[in-house]
Amino acid sequence: MQTITRLAMLRNAVADLRDGGKTVALVPTMGALHEGHLTLVREAREKADHVVASIFVNPRQFGPKEDFGAYPRQLARDQALLEEEGVALLWAPERDEVYPEGYATNVSVTGISDRLCGADRPGHFDGVATVVLKLFNEVMPDMAFFGEKDWQQLAVIRRMARDLDLTRPHVDAIHGVAIVREADGLAMSSRNAYLSPEQREAAANLPRAIGSAVAALTGADRAAPALESLRGELLAGGFDSVDYAELRHGHTLSLLDRAETNARLFVAARIGGTRLIDNWPVER
Ligand SMILES: Nc1ncnc2c1ncn2[C@@H]1O[C@H](COP(=O)(O)OP(=O)(O)OP(=O)(O)O)[C@@H](O)[C@H]1O
Ligand SMILES: CC(C)(CO)[C@@H](O)C(=O)[O-]
Numbered sequence: 001m002q003t004i005t006r007l008a009m010l011r012n013a014v015a016d017l018r019d020g021g022k023t024v025a026l027v028p029t030m031g032a033l034h035e036g037h038l039t040l041v042r043e044a045r046e047k048a049d050h051v052v053a054s055i056f057v058n059p060r061q062f063g064p065k066e067d068f069g070a071y072p073r074q075l076a077r078d079q080a081l082l083e084e085e086g087v088a089l090l091w092a093p094e095r096d097e098v099y100p101e102g103y104a105t106n107v108s109v110t111g112i113s114d115r116l117c118g119a120d121r122p123g124h125f126d127g128v129a130t131v132v133l134k135l136f137n138e139v140m141p142d143m144a145f146f147g148e149k150d151w152q153q154l155a156v157i158r159r160m161a162r163d164l165d166l167t168r169p170h171v172d173a174i175h176g177v178a179i180v181r182e183a184d185g186l187a188m189s190s191r192n193a194y195l196s197p198e199q200r201e202a203a204a205n206l207p208r209a210i211g212s213a214v215a216a217l218t219g220a221d222r223a224a225p226a227l228e229s230l231r232g233e234l235l236a237g238g239f240d241s242v243d244y245a246e247l248r249h250g251h252t253l254s255l256l257d258r259a260e261t262n263a264r265l266f267v268a269a270r271i272g273g274t275r276l277i278d279n280w281p282v283e284r
């Protein structure tokens with residue numbers, strides 16, 4: 001696996017991969033890789049001839065009081081994991097290569113970016129859309145892979161691809177990969193590493209409480225009582241606060257007051273300084 005840090009070299013390296021009409025898949029990440037990321041890579045390998053992974057802790061998607069500085073960085077370990085998974089090329093640019101002096105462009109997907117995580121993290125999805133569009137333009141992949149753990153992020157990226165007429169990767173080639181979970185149900189996340197052993201144990205209450213809420217929401221006339229008990233269960237189960245616990249349409253992300261086709265439960269909650277997110281489909 002080649003690691004490339006300069007844009008000038010990336011273009012030639014990707015052109016070499018494409019030689020003979022081979023297809024290229026992109027798996028964007030912020031590093032500190034776990035089985036969730038590796039599952040994205042494996043699905044990408046099944047669908048494309050070559051996989052390009054990227055690692056870039058994107059400053060533009062972190063708020064001023066967020067964990068940009070503390071975000072885990074472990075490039076050597078990540079390189080070994082990606083190599084083992086058969087990734088052809090790792091794009092790992094420095095900050096100045098992505099945002100050189102004078103950089104002034106912002107990509108904003110309005111509407112769906114403003115709710116859920118976008119309401120708690122103002123500007124977050126502008127940062128995501130901006131960097132993802134740059135990654136798409138840099139690598140020009142035939143397809144790209146994102147995790148459903150970050151469901152709203154996937155919706156924002158698909159909206160952007162549709163609105164900006166992206167041809168590479170076009171909207172149908174933006175693949176969502178099901179959430180990979182720990183044995184106790186907690187969605188894997190690089191941020192789980194921030195949890196103390198006691199907090200990690202309490203974190204398992206998130207998927208547990210979501211499971212009960214999904215059962216209560218199915219067939220219920222009103223979503224509100226189940227969402228209220230979900231909040232209560234999290235606060236009683238070691239969480240310090242609940243940023244949101246909402247039933248929304250999975251495609252439009254509009255609020256629902258009862259389950260319908262494509263309904264989805266979205267939750268973000270904090271233990272100490274660590275913010276965890278999860279989402280689950282809800283049947284009618
Ligand atoms: N448990 C998971 N299951 C499926 N996909 C995942 C999972 N965790 C992360 N991903 C996906 O991997 C890609 C890179 O995510 P990222 O590097 O931000 O990791 P992360 O674990 O989500 O980190 P964090 O949430 O702490 O920022 C994203 O598309 C994300 O949705
Ligand atoms: C898509 C992404 C790599 C953009 O920085 C990031 O938001 C992530 O890791 O989910």
Ligand code: BAL
Nearest residue numbers: 030061062124150153
């Ligand atoms: N996994 C999404 C990236 C972020 O939380 O900043």
